[in-house]
Amino acid sequence: EVQLLESGGGLVQPGGSLRLSCAASGFTFSSYAMSWVRQAPGKGLEWVSAISGSGGSTYYADSVKGRFTISRDNSKNTLYLQMNSLRAEDTAVYYCAKGGALWFGEKGADYWGQGTLVTVSS
Amino acid sequence: QSALTQPASVSGSPGQSITISCTGTSSDVGGYNYVSWYQQHPGKAPKLMIYDVSNRPSGVPDRFSGSKSGNTASLTISGLQAEDEADYYCSSYTSSSTLVFGTGTKVTVL
Numbered sequence A: 001e002v003q004l005l006e007s008g009g010g011l012v013q014p015g016g017s018l019r020l021s022c023a024a025s026g027f028t029f030s031s032y033a034m035s036w037v038r039q040a041p042g043k044g045l046e047w048v049s050a051i052s053g054s055g056g057s058t059y060y061a062d063s064v065k066g067r068f069t070i071s072r073d074n075s076k077n078t079l080y081l082q083m084n085s086l087r088a089e090d091t092a093v094y095y096c097a098k099g100g101a102l103w104f105g106e107k108g109a110d111y112w113g114q115g116t117l118v119t120v121s122s
Numbered sequence B: 001q002s003a004l005t006q007p008a009s010v011s012g013s014p015g016q017s018i019t020i021s022c023t024g025t026s027s028d029v030g031g032y033n034y035v036s037w038y039q040q041h042p043g044k045a046p047k048l049m050i051y052d053v054s055n056r057p058s059g060v061p062d063r064f065s066g067s068k069s070g071n072t073a074s075l076t077i078s079g080l081q082a083e084d085e086a087d088y089y090c091s092s093y094t095s096s097s098t099l100v101f102g103t104g105t106k107v108t109v110l
Helices: none
Strands: A003-007 A010-012 A018-025 A034-039 A045-051 A058-060 A068-073 A078-083 A092-099 A109-112 A116-120 B009-012 B018-023 B035-040 B047-050 B064-069 B072-077 B086-093 B099-101 B105-109
Touching: A003 A092, A018 A034, A018 A092, A018 A116, A034 A068, A034 A078, A034 A109, A045 A068, A045 A078, A045 A092, A045 B086, A045 B099, A058 A068, A109 B047, B009 B018, B018 B086, B018 B105, B035 B064, B035 B072, B047 B064, B072 B086
Parallel strands: A010 A116, B009 B105
Antiparallel strands: A003 A018, A018 A078, A034 A045, A034 A092, A045 A058, A068 A078, A092 A109, A092 A116, B018 B072, B035 B047, B035 B086, B064 B072, B086 B099, B086 B105
């Protein structure tokens, strides 16, 4: 059974940093792209970032480019999102999602975690 | 990258068919066959319903179908059921090597 468990969310001040983790199990982690998708309270879904199965290719939304860094440790079956220079508009539930293929663009995101809430506020 | 355009709400009676549109540009929906659709119930994580325009993951009822014409993709739910009441989002790969989601559609079963 595929499981994705996010952790690391919480309250952080504007300008601060936070690292999210997503522990994966139930599939060959290195064979699939992974993504982070966020959802602000009461709002729609927003794609944040993706990484190829090998970790060699990374992709970012313009809204987080230069501030967020996606990475993965295939030996630990874990996905990460390092978030720096956080802003109030980064407040959202952050979901970890498994891609349906090695490359994030095809086959959609077929499994999602339950999400972790990040609140940026003073 | 602007969000893809979806109607804010669509409604139908049980047993009816409804269609949700998702309009983008030639740089996203129109340029690639990488459109997906997600269902999200309140307080829950999204669930993949359709990938690559018209493919259904295993376990998704065949009442759900997807298509695309030009810059607009569509999700059709046939034989609408009470449990189909949820928010639906489309997404597409873009020419900027990113993904973009739609604005979301609330489906109400009357």
